[in-house]
Amino acid sequence: MVWSLLPVAALVSVPLHGATSLSFDTPRAFGYVIGDLIRHEVRVETDAGQGIEAASLPREGWINRWLLLRRVEVRREGRRRILTLEYQTFYAPLEVKNLTIPGFELQLAGSGERLAVPDWTFTTAPIRALSVLRAEGPSMRPDAAPAPLPTLGPAAASVGSGLAATGALAWWAYLSAWLPFVSRGRHFAEARRVLRDLRGLGDSREALRRGFSCLHQAFNRTSGEPLFIEGLDEFFRSHPAYDLLRDEIQDFFLASYEVFFGEGAPAPSFDLARMEALARSCQLAERRRP
Known part of the structure; x- marks a missing residue:
């Protein structure tokens, strides 16, 4: 089972109103199994260096029956706010399957501007092949x-032995x-x-x-x-x-x-x-x- 965080494989940059920009860093979208960690980074930058309303942040805990949001962390770098999200998947598929981590909206402090973080779809697979x-x-x-x-005696004994063996095999097969x-x-x-x-x-x-x-x-x-x-x-x-x-x-x-x-x-x-x-x-x- 893979527990280490995976390297960033995709960067989505979304131009927004005014001088606000949002970028969405995601790992590769395939090759996950039950228990794996998935890390996302959302970067918001404004000219005024506005913060993110805490009430609009996703809450740690179960998002649905198979997806857990383990950690939510916000840090500041100049005019940029970086939101780190760490998910864990608990889906145990019988075959390769596409799953989606739902998107959400962030709200900037002061201006009230709302920023949409999109859904993210990835592929999960069984832990072991089922062919065995x-x-x-x-x-x-x-x-x-x-x-x-x-002679009748040995023949009867042979038939009895054959029937006994067949019955034993049938019972074992049952x-x-x-x-x-x-x-x-x-x-x-x-x-x-x-x-x-x-x-x-x-x-x-x-x-x-x-x-x-x-x-x-x-x-x-x-x-x-x-x-x-x-x-x-x-x-x-x-x-x-x-x-x-x-x-x-x-x-x-x-x-x-x-x-x-x-x-x-x-x-x-x-x-x-x-x-x-x-x-x-x-x-x-x-x-x-x-």
Whole structure:
């Protein structure tokens, strides 16, 4: 995940009335993922060196459900006022998507002149590619019946063994959600397979990030849209089969925020084994729904 501020890649200069000018410095408009910081600079210059009305400045805090304005700072350089804005995006897309940071208006002290700062659109992408979760092998076929033998006893034993093997394979395929008529819980079945592959890495920071990411994708696909902790109540209302797992799912989302956005936070108690257990519980809960 990219946490460093990016270099300025665009400068928009807007001529205004009288001797007032406004320039809008923005970083590159592509290549962002959830948790990245985005820095904008707005420069206002007047002959009289007027300041900016504090009441017209954007307020720090949540702008919408995925965009946080972390810092607002104004400094003076001669007749110029420089407004620095630091945003953080929390959007977790399933594919590359365009998002827009809304514009706003500033008001100059004394004259009351209003200056419009335009909207800014950028591109965000998933943290990891989804191809590993989408991969599906060919449909399973039952074992061929054994060739008949001249004596009834060994033939019956062979047929019984073949049927037992076929039944075991079919049951395993059912638990893994590989059969074409078993679609419920398949997103969490895919997450379980990825989590099993991560066992060899232990509970390293990178392994935890990959584990949280794949289980988040299962929740996003089940919900039909990116699911954040603020939307869990609505998720449980529309997917009541998961309500019995409410506490464990909420703990998962809280631990995920610590891993991805907690600066210097200790390793969470939600390890890979606990993630795999939650994925299995969600898979079974989805299959039990009416």
